[in-house]
Every structure is written in structure tokens, then in C-alpha cells.
């Protein structure tokens with residue numbers, strides 16, 4: 236077996252939580268070294284963006300219809316960023332205040348940073364392409380590089396590039412060795428936050444495949460290590476465009492035109508860092524080039540009329556208490572539909588094992604939503620499961636019963652898993668995917684799960700419901716419950732949906 240795959244398998248095993256032992260972490264919050272959640276670049280020119288709060292946005296339920304595309308101007312870039320990675324509100328309680336953002340993040344630690352590579356649209360005097368870092372705190376762009384390139388001629392008019400990167404230290408600070416997983420889930424949340432914000436402007440997001448981590452680093456300036464204190468590593472690049480583009484686009488021309496030295500020195504996030512050897516080792520093992528995968532069609536969604544889309548993204552919040560009430564069958568189906576993603580489901584890797592507690596028209600029990608029809612999961616799961624068809628095409632009832640206590644237990648005894656309408660575990664085809672596509676695929680599997688999580692949050696919010704991502708779960712206890720006998724399939728993320736209590740002790744202030 237390739238060494239990089241062995242490192243990934245070892246990392247995954249070593250960072251499992253179980254009833255007897257949680258993955259290794261410091262076990263307390265070392266407030267003196269708490270990382271700054273906001274990256275800034277000292278010396279970079281700052282371009283303040285106009286706030287988009289007053290912009291009219293399409294109703295959320297129409298986001299998957301063919302909306303007219305907005306022009307590529309500073310105002311639309313501003314809206315894209317504010318409603319994906321921007322601050323949604325400030326919260327205040329017990330004398331402290333903290334920012335919450337449109338993209339969810341494990342522990343609100345926000346390891347994901349966003350960069351833009353834009354054709355010459357930001358300044359009339361300076362007709363050059365530029366690379367920017369997005370600063371959510373100021374809602375501003377920091378200019379890191381400016382250059383001439385003919386690269387844009389290869390793309391539809393009004394296309395540009397977004398890059399995501401991660402500073403895993405922000406998660407490692409609290410979660411220790413399991414933090415690499417959370418960092419990748421958060422990158423998936425950010426990706427889907429961009430997909431939805433782009434739809435509000437009639438734009439499409441195409442994630443580039445076949446691009447190496449080294450190329451992303453070069454393009455975003457992350458490879459210039461003397462500009463950084465803590466490691467900031469590349470995640471993914473996508474092209475945002477009025478139309479879908481080929482995901483195997485070559486970036487050679489853009490990379491050749493980009494300067495070798497960028498402006499701006501990254502701020503130091505903490506006075507010192509804990510060292511967990513396993514983290515750089517798995518980061519290194521998963522930094523190979525990605526291998527392109529088959530493409531699938533996007534599905535058309537039917538939804539009931541809903542609020543304006545900006546109100547959905549700005550009001551998405553995690554809840555920490557659910558009220559035990561039920562949801563309707565239609566709401567349940569809308570939620571499932573929103574994460575099917577494709578009609579023939581060739582590209583999906585995650586299936587959803589769903590613990591239905593309170594959905595009208597559904598018996599309580601364990602269900603499975605199949606998101607990749609070519610896989611025969613039946614052979615892998617407990618042979619005693621009934622596999623009864625339901626009213627929803629790809630959803631099967633595996634076992635009737637009350638799973639409230641079990642779902643709470645497997646989600647690290649968190650009540651949100653049992654007190655909602657349902658909770659779920661994202662079950663990924665693990666070893667086959669890694670063996671076929673290489674160690675980098677480990678990160679991509681988490682990205683897919685994170686994207687599902689972000690979409691569930693938004694879909695729930697659009698219907699007046701709530702959700703919460705659950706990164707703390709007992710890995711092998713869930714595998715046992717599903718009757719899995721090998722490590723071929725692994726659960727990478729849990730999620731819960733229901734009606735949340737609003738904590739009236741926490742005050743909310745406007746974002747900017």
C-alpha cells in the first residue's frame with residue numbers, strides 16, 4: 236500500500252472517539268494561545284467593499300431555477316463574499332462578544348480563508364488582474380498581487396477564481412488530533428456557502444479537479460513561507476462564472492503570469508502553538524494532486540415559497556437545544572431533496588443513515604438515503620435490515636424503533652441528536668475511494684460531508700427549522716450499529732435537524 240494511504244488510515248483510526256477513549260487533545264482551553272479568528276495581511280492595500288445588506292436577493296426557493304446572472308462588478312463581488320464568508324451577526328453574553336458567520340465552523344473557530352483572483356474590474360486606473368484575500372472582519376479585500384494575463388480569454392466572460400485555504404492550528408488549539416477532520420468539514424461548509432451565495436447572483440461554481448495543492452499554494456501566495464507564522468495550507472479552487480465550465484481547466488497560463496513575491500505579511504495568530512505530530516503528517520500525506528472524477532447532472536429542486544435568500548443565509552444559526560416537536564413529511568422530503576445533488580448520483584460518496592424521531596407520516600426508526608445508486612450497500616450493512624421502500628425514492632427503512640437514546644449516545648451524549656426531528660450520520664465509501672483516487676480524496680470526502688451540512692442548515696432555516704453539525708460522535712459505535720464488519724465504509728460527520736430554542740440570554744447585534 237502507498238505510504239500516504241497508510242498514513243491516512245492510521246490518522247483516521249487514531250482520531251476516532253469511542254465510549255472508552257476520546258481522540259487526543261489538550262483537554263482544556265489554553266486561553267493564552269487562543270488563535271485570532273481573523274487573518275490580515277500587514278502592508279497590503281485595502282479595498283473596502285460596499286455592504287450588500289440592502290441588496291434585493293431572489294427568494295430562496297427559486298435559487299435552483301435559471302436566474303439571470305449579475306454583472307461582474309465590485310458590488311456583486313461584495314454580495315458574493317458577504318453572504319458566504321461574511322459576518323452574519325455579533326453575539327453578546329456575560330460581558331463577552333463574538334462574531335458568527337454565514338459559513339458554519341466547528342467550535343466557531345473558522346480555519347477557512349478565502350482568496351479571489353479577479354480580472355481587471357476592481358480599479359479603473361489600474362487595468363490589471365489581481366489576487367486578493369477576503370477580510371470578513373472589515374468586509375474588505377486585501378490586495379496581494381497585481382499582474383497582466385491573457386488567461387481570462389480561456390473562460391466565459393465575467394468568470395473569476397476563488398481559492399480556499401485552511402489554518403488547521405485554529406482547530407488544533409481546541410480539538411487536538413481530531414482537528415484535521417474538522418478543518419476539512421469546515422472547508423466543505425465554506426464551499427457550499429459560496430455555491431449558494433453564487434446562485435443568488437445567477438452564477439455557477441465549478442470546483443477545479445486535477446489541480447495540485449502546490450499549484451493552489453503558488454496561486455494564492457501560500458508557498459511564500461516567509462510571509463507566514465502559522466501554516467496555511469491550500470484546499471480547493473473554483474471558477475465562478477455565469478455558466479458551468481470544464482472542471483479540468485489548466486491553470487498554467489495564470490500561474491506563469493502571477494508574480495513570485497506577493498505584498499502583505501500574514502498576522503501572527505497566537506504567541507505559541509501546541510505541536511501534535513500527527514497533524515503535519517496527515518497534512519503532508521493528503522497534499523498530493525487530486526484525481527478528476529466522473530461528473531453527474533444537477534437535480535432540479537421543487538420547494539414551497541420561502542423568504543428572501545439573504546435572510547436565509549444571514550439567519551442560519553446552530554442551535555444547542557431542540558424542543559422535541561415534529562416536522563412534516565414535506566419538510567423532510569425538501570431537506571433530503573436538497574442534498575441529493577445529482578440525478579444519477581454517480582459522483583456522490585456519502586449516504587445518509589437517518590435516525591427518524593419525529594417526522595409526520597414516518598415511523599420512528601433507522602433509515603438510509605442512498606446517494607450513489609451504483610453501490611450495493613445492502614451487502615455491507617446488517618443482514619437483518621428490512622430495506623422497505625418509502626415514499627421518497629432513494630430512502631429505505633432499515634429498522635423500526637425508538638432511536639432517540641442511541642442517537643444521543645453515538646453523538647457524544649449530546650441532546651440535540653435526540654431532541655430534534657431526526658439526526659443522521661454521513662456514511663462514506665472510504666477505502667475504495669481512497670484506493671482509486673489517492674490520499675487527497677480523504678480531504679474531498681470531508682468536503683462533500685461539510686457541503687451537505689451547510690446545505691441542510693440553509694434548507695432547514697428556509698423552512699423555519701434549525702440544524703446543527705455534530706463533529707463529536709463515536710465512530711465505531713455507529714459502524715457497529717449499522718452492522719459494518721470492515722472499514723470499507725466510515726462515518727465522517729453527523730447532523731441534526733429540528734426546532735431549536737432561541738437562547739434569550741444571548742443578544743444579537745448587526746454584523747457591520
Ligand SMILES: Cc1cc2nc3c(=O)[nH]c(=O)nc-3n(C[C@H](O)[C@H](O)[C@H](O)COP(=O)(O)O)c2cc1C
Nearest residue numbers: 335336339340341342343420552553704705706707
Ligand atoms: C464541522 C462541524 C462540527 C460541529 N460539531 C458540533 C458538535 O459536535 N456539537 C455542537 O453543539 N455543535 C457543533 N457544531 C456547531 C458549531 O459549534 C457552530 O457552527 C459554531 O459555534 C458557529 O455557530 P453558527 O453555526 O451559529 O454560526 C459543529 C459545526 C461544524 C461546522
